[in-house]
Amino acid sequence: GNSVTQMEGPVTLSEEAFLTINCTYTATGYPSLFWYVQYPGEGLQLLLKATKADDKGSNKGFEATYRKETTSFHLEKGSVQVSDSAVYFCALSQASEGYKLSFGAGTTVTVRA
Amino acid sequence: DVKVTQSSRYLVKRTGEKVFLECVQDMDHENMFWYRQDPGLGLRLIYFSYDVKMKEKGDIPEGYSVSREKKERFSLILESASTNQTSMYLCASRLAGGSPRETQYFGPGTRLLVL
Numbered sequence: 001g002n003s004v005t006q007m008e009g010p011v012t013l014s015e016e017a018f019l020t021i022n023c024t025y026t027a028t029g030y031p032s033l034f035w036y037v038q039y040p041g042e043g044l045q046l047l048l049k050a051t052k053a054d055d056k057g058s059n060k061g062f063e064a065t066y067r068k069e070t071t072s073f074h075l076e077k078g079s080v081q082v083s084d085s086a087v088y089f090c091a092l093s094q095a096s097e098g099y100k101l102s103f104g105a106g107t108t109v110t111v112r113a
Numbered sequence: 114d115v116k117v118t119q120s121s122r123y124l125v126k127r128t129g130e131k132v133f134l135e136c137v138q139d140m141d142h143e144n145m146f147w148y149r150q151d152p153g154l155g156l157r158l159i160y161f162s163y164d165v166k167m168k169e170k171g172d173i174p175e176g177y178s179v180s181r182e183k184k185e186r187f188s189l190i191l192e193s194a195s196t197n198q199t200s201m202y203l204c205a206s207r208l209a210g211g212s213p214r215e216t217q218y219f220g221p222g223t224r225l226l227v228l
Binding site: 004034036041042043044045046049089098099100101103104105106 | 117144146153154155156157158161163169171203205207215216217218219220221222
């Protein structure tokens, strides 16, 4: 079956630091890849997505590139803000699995002023 | 604006009680999902529904059942709550169709404590 592995947290950064969260996946075929974010006390919301190899998803200064050769979808942001403090989830979905999302364990990011 | 609502943000129940968690979406989405979220485990799929009166088991259905009588509403039922069902429960919905591009939209979650 499909699986997603993301780097363990928690991650603590200072404002304006560079953030990267590693995500690798196992799947047959060509899944779609997602990053979801969960701000404190809220549900998940889609941050960005990529649906085919070499696609780059981007939103709110975050980027991730779908790398099929390394089965990775690492999340990056060049300069984080305190408001980026949240839990980040990498996920994939695939037609053969009925488009259900398979999630990584989540990475808690705390940005300090 | 897309909207998925859950009936309660916080719930405290006793062991053995029957618990109903309700989820409503106003986007006319065919597919709906129930997940539980636990620290270090991410989100795990409990049940999902492709359309009205349809249901499929997810990865961890034991101890749970679901009901989908109307398109906009998807209920999760804990037949006899146990302490190991203490968790955050998240509902989501998405449009049907053969595209994995379709985003799942999540509700705010229900934090359930079983004593």
